[in-house]
Amino acid sequence: MTQTVLVVYAHPEPMSLTRRFVSETIQTLEQQGHEVLQSDLYGMNWKAHFDQDDFPNRLDNDRLSLIHESGHAYTTGQQTQDVEAEQQKLLAADAVIFHFPLWWFGMPAILKGWIDRVYAYGFAYGYKGQGNRYRYGDGIFKGKRALLSVMIGGPADDYGPRGINGPLDELLFPITHGALFFPGFDVLPTHAIYGTGKLEQGTAEKALTAWRLRLRNIFNETPIPFRHQNSGDYQRHTLADHLAAGESGLSIHMDHHSPEF
């Protein structure tokens, strides 16, 4: 079945490993018959600053409230053309793949600025004008899948369960859970390549092959079992006492007993 996949990527160097992965993604998905949309953030010179220029026609010209102006621009069709175009790509996509290098344990600024600006009020949050009602499993992207493909300079051990940097999945939780699951995506396990600063040619080729094989299955993979806000697991947005009893931290928001996991 033909699906539409949006590939969002953030690296300025066409010969970088990140961009080689992007090429592999596009080629593999097209060979499978999927339609591929692209957002080459550096190539587009994507505006990263979220500011007054996002709102040429404001509700309040005296004081800039980003939330209020975002909601107003979104509902009245007065968003900037670049933001509107990205939202249309997201709506058209069945899956979104993000390719980026991990910089200081997070996204490059240009990609964070894509989230900051494209995720309008009424669209990615405040969905249906209902505040926090539709989030974490519900939301505008419900039924779509998302996946991070991350290039990491340091060694895998530093990101292990007890590695000094912290476990990669917990460092990326603000993105996977916060920026993707929140507005409704089913989030697939992150695809990480470590030690990219010192990768030998043969190792890179093997990594590309493994990625190509994984890509063929992304519409069948089991997502990360993040708990849905409206599933009954939460009481007033706090995890019910009987679930992961006595525990805290990020990992309690995954249901490791879910039948699919």
Next chain:
Amino acid sequence: MTQTVLVVYAHPEPMSLTRRFVSETIQTLEQQGHEVLQSDLYGMNWKAHFDQDDFPNRLDNDRLSLIHESGHAYTTGQQTQDVEAEQQKLLAADAVIFHFPLWWFGMPAILKGWIDRVYAYGFAYGYKGQGNRYRYGDGIFKGKRALLSVMIGGPADDYGPRGINGPLDELLFPITHGALFFPGFDVLPTHAIYGTGKLEQGTAEKALTAWRLRLRNIFNETPIPFRHQNSGDYQRHTLADHLAAGESGLSIHMDHHSPEF
């Protein structure tokens, strides 16, 4: 004793709560006799994209390696003027305070772009040309303090120990531990204001007063007890088996038994 404090802030609206906190910070610290340096990222129109324009004189004009060019530009004095100026402010500071709104569980892109670009190789990582030897407690900012002051739209409960967003301190770990403790800062507990979208005037005034009182003590406060890489707690950058035995996750990188805590 007069100290120098760098205030880095990221909000485009001068009347925002973030900027009111910034004004309070500057006024309070100056009244105490401290010297205050400022980086108003929106006001400076800070360049957020880390790209080829950061390196006008490159080692390799064919393929852009950001790490190699960063190290080369830093060691040969060929960085761009804006990056060089921020590094000088950091070196002059005894403490750095970051004021920003939490957007999608992280920094606004413009602030992430400040980290991405100012944190050069040889400066904030690869210190002394020694790879990963000087980090997490050592590093160029050793002896300096850093503090996040964060404005959060949502309610505090959502960021509690079992709140649906995840605990704030764990969501900010990539910044406090990853971007601040890594290059050597002593990091103070984050100062968070919740529910900023609906804050009444009286509540805002109380929050500003509490902040003013806290500010007077920042050079005496006990930092977050993150474990030092070179303290003996880690073996090959993995936490030693006998510490937080059997546990994993971000919180094991804090020593709650440290005598200071």
